[in-house]
Amino acid sequence: xxxxxxxxxxxxxxxxxxxxxxxxxxxxxxxxxxxxxxxxxxxxxxxxxxxxxxxxxxxxxxxxxxxxxxxxxxxxxxxxxxxxxxxxxxxxxxxxxxxxxxxxxxxxxxxxxxxxxxxxxxxxxxxxxxxxxxxxxxxxxxxxxxxxxxxxxxxxxxxxxxxxxxxxxxxxxxxxxxxxxxxxxxxxxxxxxxxxxxxxxxxxxxxxxxxxxxxxxxxxxxxxxxxxxxxxxxxxxxxxxxxxxxxxxxxxxxxxxxxxxxxxxxxxxxxxxxxxxxxxxxxxxxxxxxxxxxxxxxxxxxxxxxxxxxxxxxxxxxxxxxxxxxxxxxxxxxxxxxxxxxxxxxxxxxxxxxxxxxxxxxxxxxxxxxxxxxxxxxxxxxxxxxxxxxxxxxxxxxxxxxxxxxxxxxxxxxxxxxxxxxxxxxxxxxxxxxxxxxxxxxxxxxxxxxxxxxx
Amino acid sequence: xxxxxxxxxxxxxxxxxxxxxxxxxxxxxxxxxxxxxxxxxxxxxxxxxxxxxxxxxxxxxxxxxxxxxxxxxxxxxxxxxxxxxxxxxxxxxxxxxxxxxxxxxxxxxxxxxxxxxxxxxxxxxxxxxxxxxxxxxxxxxxxxxxxxxxxxxxxxxxxxxxxxxxxxxxxxxxxxxxxxxxxxxxxxxxxxxxxxxxxxxxxxxxxxxxxxxxxxxxxxxxxxxxxxxxxxxxxxxxxxxxxxxxxxxxxxxxxxxxxxxxxxxxxxxxxxxxxxxxxxxxxxxxxxxxxxxxxxxxxxxxxxxxxxxxxxxxxxxxxxxxxxxxxxxxxxxxxxxxxxxxxxxxxx
Numbered sequence: 009x010x011x012x013x014x015x016x017x018x019x020x021x022x023x024x025x026x027x028x029x030x031x032x033x034x035x036x037x038x039x040x041x042x043x044x045x046x047x048x049x050x051x052x053x054x055x056x057x058x059x060x061x062x063x064x065x066x067x068x069x070x071x072x073x074x075x076x077x078x079x080x081x082x083x084x085x086x087x088x089x090x091x092x093x094x095x096x097x098x099x100x101x102x103x104x105x106x107x108x109x110x111x112x113x114x115x116x117x118x119x120x121x122x123x124x125x126x127x128x129x130x131x132x133x134x135x136x137x138x139x140x141x142x143x144x145x146x147x148x149x150x151x152x153x154x155x156x157x158x159x160x161x162x163x164x165x166x167x168x169x170x171x172x173x174x175x176x177x178x179x180x181x182x183x184x185x186x187x188x189x190x191x192x193x194x195x196x197x198x199x200x201x202x203x204x205x206x207x208x209x210x211x212x213x214x215x216x217x218x219x220x221x222x223x224x225x226x227x228x229x230x231x232x233x234x235x236x237x238x239x240x241x242x243x244x245x246x247x248x249x250x251x252x253x254x255x256x257x258x259x260x261x262x263x264x265x266x267x268x269x270x271x272x273x274x275x276x277x278x279x280x281x282x283x284x285x286x287x288x289x290x291x292x293x294x295x296x297x298x299x300x301x302x303x304x305x306x307x308x309x310x311x312x313x314x315x316x317x318x319x320x321x322x323x324x325x326x327x328x329x330x331x332x333x334x335x336x337x338x339x340x341x342x343x344x345x346x347x348x349x350x351x352x353x354x355x356x357x358x359x360x361x362x363x364x365x366x367x368x369x370x371x372x373x374x375x376x377x378x379x380x381x382x383x384x385x386x387x388x389x390x391x392x393x394x395x396x397x398x399x400x401x402x403x404x405x406x407x408x409x410x411x412x413x414x415x416x417x418x419x420x421x422x423x424x425x426x427x428x429x430x431x432x433x434x435x436x437x438x439x440x441x442x443x444x445x446x447x448x449x450x451x452x453x454x455x456x457x458x459x460x461x462x463x
Numbered sequence: 464x465x466x467x468x469x470x471x472x473x474x475x476x477x478x479x480x481x482x483x484x485x486x487x488x489x490x491x492x493x494x495x496x497x498x499x500x501x502x503x504x505x506x507x508x509x510x511x512x513x514x515x516x517x518x519x520x521x522x523x524x525x526x527x528x529x530x531x532x533x534x535x536x537x538x539x540x541x542x543x544x545x546x547x548x549x550x551x552x553x554x555x556x557x558x559x560x561x562x563x564x565x566x567x568x569x570x571x572x573x574x575x576x577x578x579x580x581x582x583x584x585x586x587x588x589x590x591x592x593x594x595x596x597x598x599x600x601x602x603x604x605x606x607x608x609x610x611x612x613x614x615x616x617x618x619x620x621x622x623x624x625x626x627x628x629x630x631x632x633x634x635x636x637x638x639x640x641x642x643x644x645x646x647x648x649x650x651x652x653x654x655x656x657x658x659x660x661x662x663x664x665x666x667x668x669x670x671x672x673x674x675x676x677x678x679x680x681x682x683x684x685x686x687x688x689x690x691x692x693x694x695x696x697x698x699x700x701x702x703x704x705x706x707x708x709x710x711x712x713x714x715x716x717x718x719x720x721x722x723x724x725x726x727x728x729x730x731x732x733x734x735x736x737x738x739x740x741x742x743x744x745x746x747x748x749x750x751x752x753x754x755x756x757x758x759x760x761x762x763x764x765x766x767x768x769x770x771x772x773x774x775x776x777x778x779x780x781x782x783x784x785x786x787x788x789x790x791x792x793x794x795x796x797x798x799x800x801x802x803x804x805x806x807x808x809x810x811x
Binding site for chain 2: 159160161162163164180181186187
């Protein structure tokens with residue numbers, strides 16, 4: 009029996025994927041577990057592999073085409089098997105249930121009758137699957153291809169307004185999606201996050217909050233003054249969605265601290281004199297290590313906001329915001345407090361390199377319990393970052409610059425390398441004093457940095 | 464019955480406020496008096512109109528609709544018949560074919576079972592079988608209803624007759640409809656099953672003064688709403704309106720539709736309403752299985768599929784023969800609470 013391969017869902021906020029290239033041609037034999045295509049999600053490129061062996065009988069989308077999650081993209085079947093006509097055309101709207109025509113191929117009809125192939129017909133899965141515990145649905149998490157229960161009215165509205173029902177939480181009987189559940193999408197508002205059974209923070213780029221030149225217009229229909237309207241790339245849309253949600257829902261407050269970095273820079277020089285290129289420690293690695301060690305004493309700042317409750321983590325995973333083409337991404341250093349500076353240095357270099365090449369796996373950037381964002385390399389004095397939801401806080405790091413500092417003992421100015429860090433925190437979870445004490449601890453660690461070698 | 468009737472009347476009085484009152488020069492009269500006016504006005508207007516049935520003359524009718532008519536019009540035009548439903552309906556069909564305008568009263572719809580061959584195989588088919596050269600403009604008045612009448616006298620059969628091509632079936636809920644429909648039925652050339660309800664004869668409503676008729680077609684929106692469409696007819700309308708009032712107190716806006724005419728069935732009005740509300744509950748006193756509610760539900764899903772946000776709900780009687788005991792009877796027949804519950808379920 010022919011099996012349908014569908015666009016897999018790689019992470020909770022993926023609603024569509026772009027087919028980069030087919031790794032198999034129509035007619036090629038495919039073994040179970042073999043990669044058949046490469047797809048691009050909002051953040052990474054990833055190979056998808058076949059769940060079933062057979063022959064790649066049909067490809068339903070072309071390279072470069074973007075389709076919603078759950079949309080059939082290929083048929084794998086026996087070499088001489090009849091492939092029904094219905095299977096060759098992806099439906100216009102994936103969430104639309106098609107009434108099967110009378111057909112001599114009941115199998116094909118059955119596959120068409122459901123909006124998406126039933127789980128047992130699902131033959132493709134992401135080659136790398138983020139562990140379930142890392143899926144933190146803001147809205148709804150469904151298995152790719154899982155049957156979506158929605159009223160006819162909802163299916164029509166979804167088709168008219170291009171709503172991806174796989175992302176919508178149903179509040180009707182047996183989880184049926186009813187009109188009230190999609191109303192937020194009709195008005196352009198965002199749905200409220202749903203509590204997840206096993207939530208974990210989703211990684212998202214921590215974006216510096218830039219003061220826009222002009223306030224964003226509220227109206228959906230903006231009169232243009234003749235400028236060219238461009239569709240935003242998906243990564244921008246994702247960043248926009250998540251940052252808006254964070255900035256609108258989490259009450260941010262900000263605390264800034266100056267840290268003398270002379271000793272830390274000296275230590276870095278000494279360490280790097282004796283290690284190979286791959287293990288060269290950056291200033292940022294020192295900060296990642298120090299911020300992680302300091303978080304051990306401040307579990308609230310390592311927590312997450314989860315549907316009105318505080319979710320405390322028993323591990324400290326420090327994210328690093330990395331600028332990539334068209335946007336940014338925050339892979340994280342798992343258990344950063346327990347890793348040596350060398351291990352952190354090797355990992356961050358690798359993550360940064362693969363982030364820029366688009367080769368990160370979802371489990372490398374979906375998660376993290378705390379985020380750092382460093383614009384020091386651009387010489388900025390200080391800046392303020394938006395919290396990476398649902399985390400409690402983010403640390404924005406400026407450049408370490410020599411400054412004249414008054415030395416009261418000697419009664420004169422001296423030169424000192426000062427770095428300003430600003431912590432943005434979620435006022436629902438923490439308060440100014442706690443953040444200030446955390447920054448005191450961070451300052452103490454970076455100003456007496458030998459502790460980083462033994463912490 | 465006393466408490467039951469008192470309850471019903473109180474509910475109906477409240478519900479009547481919800482019935483649209485657009486016309487001027489109307490009087491508030493009972494459903495029974497509206498029927499009496501229709502019959503006497505038509506008998507005065509056309510000497511070919513006559514009435515026949517069991518106990519309609521000397522006794523004045525089981526439900527007192529024809530009291531005094533025999534004195535007024537004589538035994539030739541107000542005929543007491545033997546207990547022989549097939550015979551009397553057959554006579555009426557023949558008389559109507561010969562140019563008279565008979566109104567047959569079958570005491571209750573349960574007794575129509577005895578006359579079913581004449582109704583289904585003769586009255587409904589004569590126009591067709593004689594290519595319109597003969598018609599059978601007979602009006603069969605009968606009453607649905609219950610109230611400690613026992614299993615064989617408490618049945619609800621309008622769906623049976625609405626199933627038959629060639630019959631018009633009306634089941635008016637309001638005095639105004641009762642009079643306007645009955646006059647149209649008497650004047651028209653089609654056989655009409657005119658089904659009343661024993662529990663709404665005393666309901667009061669505004670009725671235009673003087674001569675008027677209403678076409679035997681079309682449902683009527685009795686209450687406007689936005690959240691759900693409740694469809695019913697006859698006594699069920701009052702349940703629906705009562706439920707709508709209770710729901711309104713809870714912030715649920717129900718639209719209530721009175722089907723009024725069951726054949727030809729005006730599904731269009733229901734469909735248009737469901738397109739607005741996205742939800743529908745159908746209320747009937749009959750058993751749901753193979754019932755009229757199922758036909759309406761099917762029409763809704765067929766023509767308003769893309770507008771439905773919930774399955775179409777149906778409220779009907781528990782599928783048992785009607786018990787005689789009053790407490791058990793109340794369990795079997797749906798009440799306002801069942802309608803409210805069905806609406807809540809549709810809104811879940």
